[in-house]
Amino acid sequence: MSDNSQATAHEEDHTGPVKTPKQLLLAAFFSFVIPIFVIIGLVYYVTSANKPAAGSVNVEKATAERIQKVGMVEIRDANREMKxxxxxxxxQCAACHAVGAAGAPKFGDAGAWGARVKTGFDALYNSAIKGKGAMGAQxxxxxxxxxxxxxVVFLANAGGGKFDEPKKPEPAAK
Structure with a gap:
């Protein structure tokens, strides 16, 4: 082998797939353009699955759900006849106290109500208002x-208590 052929063979070993400036420009162009189109396609694919069909959304209802109130005020008639x-x-109470559900003392059961009546009206009233055990706050x-x-007075007195009915609260001054 001549020195000249060795040099040519040595140069061919170090050349890449790009042999002309045109190939270099095409390779650079496609190395940037193809990933951009792939990204655009993926974004379109991901976002298109969440779009509702045209006309299938009630705009007024959707808006009302997004801006709904966190809480609400209920106005009751303070002058209504008290029960x-x-x-x-x-x-309110018979569902559990009539049958003794969830450990509730049964209506009229003096044995079950005896210890409770001894605690006094205030303790029974607070238990009813705030809740106790399985009984939720009333x-x-x-x-x-x-x-x-x-x-509370009705239930306790049926179980042997001797409580007086609570006094009706005075109407608020205006």
Missing amino acids: SGEEVYKA AGGDFSDYEIGRA
């Missing part, structure tokens, strides 16, 4: 605290 202890018991429900107090 008796028996009426409140039947509406305050803030369909009945006023005064009506809950009347139900």
Whole structure:
């Protein structure tokens, strides 16, 4: 082998796939353009799956759901006729106290109510208002605290208590 052929063979070993300036420009162009189109395609694919069909969204309802109030104010008639202890018991308390569900003392069971009656009206009333054991808090429900107090007296007196009915609260001064 001649020295000249060795030099040519040596140069060919170090050359890459790009042999002309045109190939270099095409390689540079496609190395930037193809990834951009791939990224655009992936973005389109990912975002298109979450789009609802045209006309399938009730815009007014969707807007109302997004801006709905966190809380609400309920205005009740303060001058309504107050329910008796028996009426409140039947509406609110009888579900558990009539059958003794979840450990509730049964209506009229003097043995079950005896120890509770000894704690006094205030303790029984606070248990009813704030909740105790499996019984949830009764305050803030369909009945006023005064009506809950009347139900406590009705239940406790049926179980052997001798409590007087709570006094009706005075209307707030205007």
